[in-house]
Amino acid sequence: MPLRLEGKVALITGAGRGIGLAIASRFQQEGATVLLNDLNVDGVSVQAQALDARYYACDVGDSAAVDSMFAAIRADVGRLDILVNNAGINGSEGEDVSARHEKSMRQMEQIQNGQPITEHNDTTIELSDDKWRRMMRVHLDGTFYCSRAALKLMRKGAAPGVILNLGSIMGTAGGAGASHYCAAKAGILGFTRALAREVATRNIRVNAIAPGWIETDMTSNLGPLAPVLAAQTPMLRFGDVDDIAHAAVYLASDEAKFVTGQVLSPNGGWHMSQ
Numbered sequence: 001m002p003l004r005l006e007g008k009v010a011l012i013t014g015a016g017r018g019i020g021l022a023i024a025s026r027f028q029q030e031g032a033t034v035l036l037n038d039l040n041v042d043g044v045s046v047q048a049q050a051l052d053a054r055y056y057a058c059d060v061g062d063s064a065a066v067d068s069m070f071a072a073i074r075a076d077v078g079r080l081d082i083l084v085n086n087a088g089i090n091g092s093e094g095e096d097v098s099a100r101h102e103k104s105m106r107q108m109e110q111i112q113n114g115q116p117i118t119e120h121n122d123t124t125i126e127l128s129d130d131k132w133r134r135m136m137r138v139h140l141d142g143t144f145y146c147s148r149a150a151l152k153l154m155r156k157g158a159a160p161g162v163i164l165n166l167g168s169i170m171g172t173a174g175g176a177g178a179s180h181y182c183a184a185k186a187g188i189l190g191f192t193r194a195l196a197r198e199v200a201t202r203n204i205r206v207n208a209i210a211p212g213w214i215e216t217d218m219t220s221n222l223g224p225l226a227p228v229l230a231a232q233t234p235m236l237r238f239g240d241v242d243d244i245a246h247a248a249v250y251l252a253s254d255e256a257k258f259v260t261g262q263v264l265s266p267n268g269g270w271h272m273s274q
């Protein structure tokens, strides 16, 4: 059987670890030439070496840096068939979030016990301009800058193109305490649908993957909330990175040649309508 991504060139952003790295590994196993991007040069260089792949360290939220990355890809490889806009943050990197999580647990206890609610979530009131902007910058600006640059490269090629954007169940369901993340992910879904319509006549498909709770560094600081979130998932657990990587392989492959503007949500049943 032929490999599903044989002969394709794919750039995966945020591929230094987690879901992005799993997508890069699966794409490579399916015959793609993978190009890895990440802000974290140390992480991505080690992973690129392990995969014997090229890497391009840059911040996807920096327009000029993204254009330089694509200029380098054009010079090094000359074409691009698949872009995966995966780079992301949860917005609380480096922070001690234990007090916030304990507060959420106390609120849940009050709700379950029918007690008066004295614990409230004030995350949005306390959210600074900088934190809001950083969230939009990485997810929305990053997805836009990379897609715009990728489209210019894809248009030059005769082969069909694919753009995959990482949304989240939070983009449609919402999540208390994460209004900036949810807004960014919802924006990515809108961008996906609009771009899918715009570039369909150029034989470029644009889809989104909206993962449920997946075990990665991003979700490693959930503390006491982790078992609650697993219990809210009909499959009673977090997913693993390969659950997302397999979905990405399908959407990137010609098996999905009639699929565009869609959201595929591997989420263990947490959200049954995307």
Ligand SMILES: NC(=O)c1ccc[n+]([C@@H]2O[C@H](COP(=O)([O-])OP(=O)(O)OC[C@H]3O[C@@H](n4cnc5c(N)ncnc54)[C@H](O)[C@@H]3O)[C@@H](O)[C@H]2O)c1
Binding pocket: 013, 014, 015, 016, 017, 018, 019, 020, 037, 038, 039, 040, 043, 058, 059, 060, 061, 085, 086, 087, 088, 089, 138, 142, 166, 167, 168, 169, 210, 211, 212, 213, 214, 215, 216, 217, 218, 219
């Ligand atoms: N883990 C989950 O449960 C989950 C659920 C839904 C959606 N997602 C989304 O999936 C994607 C990957 O998440 P993950 O769990 O693997 O996260 P992760 O934190 O493990 O990995 C994210 C990677 O992106 C890189 N990155 C961050 N900012 C960047 C920037 N500005 N430019 C380039 N690279 C940057 C990081 O260095 C890191 O290597 C994200 O978009 C995330 O929002 C994750």
